[in-house]
Amino acid sequence: MIVLKLLYESFLFAVNALVVNKVRTILSLLGITIGIFSIISVFTVFDSMESTIKNEINSLGSNVLFIQKWPWNMGENYPWWKYYQRPEPRLKEMQEILKRSGTVQEAAFMFSVSRNVYYRNNSMENVPVIAVSQDYNKVLPFDLQQGRYFTSSESRSGKNITTIGAEIAEKLFQGIDAVGRQVKVFGRKLEVIGIIKKQGEDIFGNSKDNWIMIPVNYARNVLDVRNISSTIVVVARPHVSIEQMKDELTGIMRSVRKLPPRADDSFAINETDIITKGFDQLFAVIASVGWIIGGFSLLVGGFGIANIMFVSVRERTNQIGIQKSLGAKNYFILMQFLFEAVFLSVMGGVVGLIIVYALTFVVSSMFSFELILTLGNIALGLLVSAFIGLVSGFIPSWTAARLDPVEAMRHSF
Numbered sequence: 513m514i515v516l517k518l519l520y521e522s523f524l525f526a527v528n529a530l531v532v533n534k535v536r537t538i539l540s541l542l543g544i545t546i547g548i549f550s551i552i553s554v555f556t557v558f559d560s561m562e563s564t565i566k567n568e569i570n571s572l573g574s575n576v577l578f579i580q581k582w583p584w585n586m587g588e589n590y591p592w593w594k595y596y597q598r599p600e601p602r603l604k605e606m607q608e609i610l611k612r613s614g615t616v617q618e619a620a621f622m623f624s625v626s627r628n629v630y631y632r633n634n635s636m637e638n639v640p641v642i643a644v645s646q647d648y649n650k651v652l653p654f655d656l657q658q659g660r661y662f663t664s665s666e667s668r669s670g671k672n673i674t675t676i677g678a679e680i681a682e683k684l685f686q687g688i689d690a691v692g693r694q695v696k697v698f699g700r701k702l703e704v705i706g707i708i709k710k711q712g713e714d715i716f717g718n719s720k721d722n723w724i725m726i727p728v729n730y731a732r733n734v735l736d737v738r739n740i741s742s743t744i745v746v747v748a749r750p751h752v753s754i755e756q757m758k759d760e761l762t763g764i765m766r767s768v769r770k771l772p773p774r775a776d777d778s779f780a781i782n783e784t785d786i787i788t789k790g791f792d793q794l795f796a797v798i799a800s801v802g803w804i805i806g807g808f809s810l811l812v813g814g815f816g817i818a819n820i821m822f823v824s825v826r827e828r829t830n831q832i833g834i835q836k837s838l839g840a841k842n843y844f845i846l847m848q849f850l851f852e853a854v855f856l857s858v859m860g861g862v863v864g865l866i867i868v869y870a871l872t873f874v875v876s877s878m879f880s881f882e883l884i885l886t887l888g889n890i891a892l893g894l895l896v897s898a899f900i901g902l903v904s905g906f907i908p909s910w911t912a913a914r915l916d917p918v919e920a921m922r923h924s925f
Contacts, residue, residue, distance in 0.1 A: 537856070540820050543813025544860030544897060545867070547806045552868045552885075552893045554802030558795050560883045565791055576651070576784065577758060579605075579744040579765065583780035598778045599769075603645065603728060606744045608768050615757040617749040620648040621728055623742035625735065629724055630696040631684040639680065641697060641724045643731035651745045654720055659691040659706030662727050670729030674702040678710035679721035697724060698734045754783060810896070813860060814904040821853050821908035832912055833921030846913035853905020854898050861897025865890060 581598045606621045622645070626638045646667035657678065666673055674695065681690040681704075694701040708720050731737065748757045758781050765779050825832070832845055865885075872883040 537820060540816030541813065541856060541860035541863070543809050543811075543816050544857055544900060545813070545864040547809030547811075547813050547900075548861040548864030548893045548897055549806075549867050550809055551802055551806035551896065552865060552889050553871060554806070555799065555889050555892070556868055556872065556883055556885050558798060558802075559886060559889065562791065562795055563884070564882075575748040575752075575754060575757075577746050577748075577754065577761065578782040579609075579746065579761065580780050580782055581741065584782045594776070595780070600738075600740070600742045601744045601779065602742070603732075605765065605768050606645065609744065609746065609761065609764055612764050612767075613746075613757075613760055615748055615752045615760050616746045618647050618650045618747045619645075620651040620745045621645040621742065622648060622745065623728075623731075623737065623740045625731075625740060627697050627724075629680065629684065631693070634684045634686065636680065636683055636722075639697075639722060639724055641726060641731075643726050643728040643735075643737075645728045648725075648745075651747050654711075655709040656706050657709040659704070661706055667727045667729060670727055670731075670733050672700060672702050672730055673705045673727065675706035675708060675725045676704055677708045677719070677721040677723040679719070680724060681707045695724070697726075700734060702726065754785075758783070810900055813857070814900050817853055817857050817901055817904035818908060820856060821849060821905045822911075824852065825849065825908050825912045828912075829915065830921055832915050833917045833919070836915070836917035837921065842913040845915075846909045849909035849912050850902065850905050853909065854901035857901025857904065858894060858897045861893050864897075865893045868893075 579601050581600050582595050601621070603621045606619050609616060610619050622642060624640050624642045627641050629636045629639045629641075646662060646664055649661050656675070659675070661675060662671075662673065674697070676690065676695070684690070684695065685693065690704045690707055692704065694703050696702070702724075708723065708725070710721055711719060712721065746757065746761065748754065761781055762777065765781075766777065769778055771778060836845065868889075869885050872885050875883045
């Protein structure tokens with residue numbers, strides 16, 4: 513009951529401080545509001561970004577590995593001159609992996625080039641032309657809104673066919689049914705057999721909407737693929753761990769390339785976990801910057817709370833003396849002012865959270881990026897506000913609790 517009474521009285525005193533000294537209190541709480549806004553807005557943006565990025569990465573699959581020339585994990589001592597001399601993965605190597613591996617369920621070979629694409633008088637420049645092997649749609653699945661994917665015989669024979677993205681269909685054909693018509697790429701005609709369902713851009717700015725997808729054997733007939741960056745994508749069998757598959761693939765690739773036992777690997781086996789860890793490190797650094805920026809505002813806000821509380825103690829010195837003369841203990845006076853400081857600080861924090869919440873609606877409505885203010889960030893904002901109020905209000909509250917009742921009652925403001 514005593515605690516509830518303290519909370520109620522402190523709430524009334526805090527509200528009274530806001531009503532009686534509106535401008536002074538609002539200016540003093542502005543630091544808390546800006547500090548909480550700075551910190552929580554940073555965390556809200558990066559929590560939303562992190563969630564989106566992880567969803568995009570997870571969409572690739574947690575059981576997928578990418579065999580490439582270059583490793584993804586770049587560091588300070590990145591020996592790029594060694595990696596530069598490595599050969600690109602080849603289609604024959606993917607075929608050997610499928611023959612020898614006991615951990616790989618599916619594999620696909622792919623590479624990309626940029627070319628201009630034409631349909632009659634319409635054209636698009638620098639369109640990504642993606643050459644893929646037959647099982648690409650099993651390794652990295654996608655949906656078609658119209659038409660079909662390549663058949664096995666079409667892929668093996670390298671037929672002049674293509675599956676195009678929704679954006680390509682819209683811009684080149686402008687409302688005309690694209691399936692069954694021909695586009696010109698590499699100076700040659702390709703029959704459109706399917707249209708990829710519209711997806712939009714992912715967090716990395718990539719999109720299948722502007723892809724021209726062709727069989728890899730057709731691309732090999734019209735392009736010199738020896739120096740084009742290529743990738744072998746493999747998917748693990750059920751109940752096979754990434755580490756198991758990675759170890760087996762390392763042995764197979766070394767065997768296929770006839771590398772001596774002491775020779776370094778001439779290939780990289782990349783996994784999506786590398787990207788996740790890289791972003792985790794980046795977000796940790798930016799979060800620290802957010803704490804530093806918001807910390808200065810919170811420091812100013814803390815001084816503002818302390819100032820309000822010192823003035824409040826001075827204005828209510830007579831009242832403190834009367835309370836102590838009627839038997840109020842020091843801890844009662846201490847807790848009364850301490851609760852008031854916490855209430856005032858939390859009020860400033862709540863205003864900051866409301867601004868962040870409003871900001872999420874504005875950003876989400878104006879851009880395709882969705883901002884979400886999580887319950888964790890709300891709790892963090894309130895806890896930080898309460899802590900600042902507790903620290904800032906302790907000295908004024910201690911001063912009030914230590915007042916002599918006789919001297920306090922004789923005090924005149």
